[in-house]
Every structure is written in C-alpha cells, then in structure tokens.
Amino acid sequence: MKTPGLVKICGLKTPSTLDAALAAGADMVGLVHFPRSPRHIDLAEAGLLAERARGRASVVALLVDPDDDLLDALVASVRPDLLQLHGKETPERVGAVKARFGVPVMKAIGIAEEADLARVPPYAAVCDRLLFDAKPPKPAADGATVLPGGNGIAFDWRLVAALDPGRPAMLSGGLTAETVGTAIALTGMRAVDVSSGVETAPGLKDPIEIVAFVAAARAAWRAQDEAGTP
Numbered sequence: 001m002k003t004p005g006l007v008k009i010c011g012l013k014t015p016s017t018l019d020a021a022l023a024a025g026a027d028m029v030g031l032v033h034f035p036r037s038p039r040h041i042d043l044a045e046a047g048l049l050a051e052r053a054r055g056r057a058s059v060v061a062l063l064v065d066p067d068d069d070l071l072d073a074l075v076a077s078v079r080p081d082l083l084q085l086h087g088k089e090t091p092e093r094v095g096a097v098k099a100r101f102g103v104p105v106m107k108a109i110g111i112a113e114e115a116d117l118a119r120v121p122p123y124a125a126v127c128d129r130l131l132f133d134a135k136p137p138k139p140a141a142d143g144a145t146v147l148p149g150g151n152g153i154a155f156d157w158r159l160v161a162a163l164d165p166g167r168p169a170m171l172s173g174g175l176t177a178e179t180v181g182t183a184i185a186l187t188g189m190r191a192v193d194v195s196s197g198v199e200t201a202p203g204l205k206d207p208i209e210i211v212a213f214v215a216a217a218r219a220a221w222r223a224q225d226e227a228g229t230p
C-alpha cells in the first residue's frame with residue numbers, strides 16, 4: 001500500500017489564505033518566522049493561524065538557525081506539529097532541537113549537484129523528515145537580500161529520484177501547478193511543498209493557484225497508483 005500523498009503549502013500569512021489552503025485539501029500548512037522574509041509572521045500571528053488550522057492540517061513552523069530561546073517561545077505560542085529547520089543547522093543541532101523540544105523536525109537540504117547527496121545520511125539519522133530544496137542563489141552584487149529558501153528556484157529533480165534516505169522525504173523548490181506532476185512522476189516523491197509557485201508576488205498567496213497545485217499533485221499520485229508504479 002502506497003503512502004498517501006502529502007501537500008504542504010508554505011508561507012501562509014493570513015486567515016483567508018490559510019482557509020484557502022485548508023479548503024483545497026492541503027495536508028500541511030507552513031508558517032514562516034524569519035524577519036527577513038516577505039512571508040514572516042510574528043509569534044502571536046503564527047499562534048492564531050495555528051489554532052485555526054489545528055486538527056485540519058499539520059502545522060509546520062519554519063525557522064532559520066533558531067536559538068533555544070526563540071524555539072521556547074515559538075513552541076509555546078504555536079504548538080507546531082513539525083519544526084522545519086531551513087538554515088545551516090548541523091546534524092548535531094537538529095538532534096539537539098528534537099531532543100529538547102520533543103517536536104518532530106524536518107530538515108531542509110539544498111541540492112544542486114550529486115555531491116550534495118553526501119549531506120543527506122547524517123541528517124536522515126537525526127530528523128523525522130527531509131526536505132529537498134534548491135540552493136539559494138548567489139548574493140547579488142548590489143547586496144540585495146537572498147533568502148535561504150522560498151526563492152521559487154527548481155533543482156534537477158533527477159538527483160533525488162533514485163534516493164532512499166531511509167526517512168520520509170518531501171520535494172520542494174520552484175514547484176508550480178504546471179510542474180509538480182512531472183516532478184512527482186520523475187522522483188516518485190509522495191510529499192511536495194510549495195510557496196512561490198502559488199503566489200502573485202512574494203508573500204501574496206493566490207487561492208486559485210493553491211487549488212490548482214493541490215489538484216495537480218493529487219492527480220499525479222492517482223496516475224502513479226493506477227499505473228501501479230513502484
């Protein structure tokens with residue numbers, strides 16, 4: 001029996017876009033707490049959105065290299081189902097966060113070339129889920145802010161197609177309603193994550209694109225299941 005497909009919509013900031021993701025059937029909703037991001041929300045806002053989603057979808061709190069004080073505050077106000085660590089956290093730090101806070105952890109790993117796959121096993125040993133994402137672009141000469149994720153950039157999905165990390169994994173990076181079906185067909189991934197691909201501008205989610213993305217992912221999984229693809 002195949003695992004059911006999971007769709008995560010990340011970077012939700014408002015009750016109306018959260019509701020749109022829930023109505024579309026998202027399995028996971030991502031709340032970004034990272035002040036440099038156009039999707040950043042404070043802990044009070046994140047707590048309110050988390051309560052709205054509770055029991056309808058898993059609440060994922062996304063942080064970048066958080067210290068224990070921030071994690072203490074976030075876990076108390078958001079009560080996330082999953083912590084998404086999207087910075088330069090080492091495997092040791094991921095293991096320490098999981099042990100201290102008792103919340104499952106998903107670690108994002110940037111993939112650009114085959115050599116990046118060597119970073120997977122140490123994280124697979126300590127986290128609950130891996131998130132394969134594109135690497136951020138190089139900083140621009142004008143010093144414009146580069147985010148560690150949520151850049152709408154895709155990587156070569158074939159790099160993770162044959163991978164069995166021994167942990168549940170999720171595919172992200174520049175996915176859209178138009179590309180997610182191909183990404184699923186190529187990789188066999190049963191979990192996908194999107195942010196920029198369902199936005200009209202950074203941080204502005206589009207309910208119509210959210211519906212289209214969820215439907216496209218589900219259609220791809222249905223096609224795989226009907227074809228009996230392993």
Ligand SMILES: O=C(O)c1ccccc1NCC(=O)[C@H](O)[C@H](O)COP(=O)(O)O
Pocket residue numbers: 010011032034037038039040062064086133147148149150151152153172173174175193194195196197
């Ligand atoms: O979304 C952000 O602004 C962000 C900021 C800092 C670290 C990660 C961030 N986002 C990650 C994601 O939204 C997703 O998990 C994933 O990378 C997909 O992003 P996208 O390529 O925009 O679909």
